[in-house]
Amino acid sequence: MSNLNLLELKNVTKTFTSGFLFKKKIVAVDNVSFNIPREKASIFVLAGESGSGKSTVARIILGFIRPDKGEVLYRGKNIFSFDSKEFTMYRKEVQAVFQDPYSSFNPVYPVDHILSVTAKRISRDENKDIDKIIDEALINVGLRPSEVRNKYPYQLSGGQRQRVLFARALLPRPKLIIADEPVSMLDASLRAEILNLMLDLKTKLGISFLYITHDLATANYVGDYIAVLYKGSLVEMGPIDKVMSEPLHPYTKLLMSSVPVPDPFKRWEGRISTPETEAIHGTTSGCKFYDRCPFRKDECKKDSPPLKSIGDRFVACFLY
Ligand code: ADP
């Protein structure tokens, strides 16, 4: 039953056109399906190198862009067929935190004001004092209200700014937070702090995360489950400890070989370091990893391998 899922993507595809007469086609997201279960809070990692389509997936989930094909289901219902009341509920329950906390704020307002717009709405809904709501959110992200409420974004450290972003996301009592590279701009010690914050919010508040990253070490540190994206296609998916310890897809194997010690506290260790992906232009047949695959066979050139289930895992490769 799809209702067992909080969020489900079914065959989601998005093609962008650009260039002269919009003739250049970029398949940013190609037939992507995955689901985030409802029963227990978890951290689902969407990993891939730059240009693999991660942020496009995030923007589709948040309803900013419509897929050309496929569906996004929230609690079993297509988000693009929500009426306005349902969509309002969805926009409360599914929040987003992005990479650069500085550009996510209006720099002319102090923290108090940044949080007050949403807090006012919550205060009406819950008949609760605005100050209390703001304090609670700040405390939940490990900030001392009296210390930060009157400060402007430039007066905060990078880690504090990222925490304020999480606080703002917490205000509407979300069930799911889409975190698109939330620690990429932070240095090593702060990165660990924010990852620990995510783990904390999962356990204490029961919030699930879609954690989007190009960094497998941080993925391994926080994730419960991982989906690996390559040129818009999912190549492998499964419980993170299994995928990390015994990757199946040749691409995932290549990635793992660049993560000698999965230590999220070291900068760039375990970063996906393969060459920048060129998204697939137009339609191609065959496996997208063909040119780089050490195990390629003739059939890999002809057909593209479907995502196949193997035990509790999935892999898109003719080797299996
Ligand atoms: P990632 O977040 O993994 O780096 P993106 O989802 O941002 O990847 O981009 C995937 C591909 O889609 C890239 O080739 C990117 O250039 C292209 N793309 C993303 N958004 C647009 C857009 N609005 N118009 C045209 N191409 C886009």
Ligand code: MG
């Ligand atoms: Mg991105």
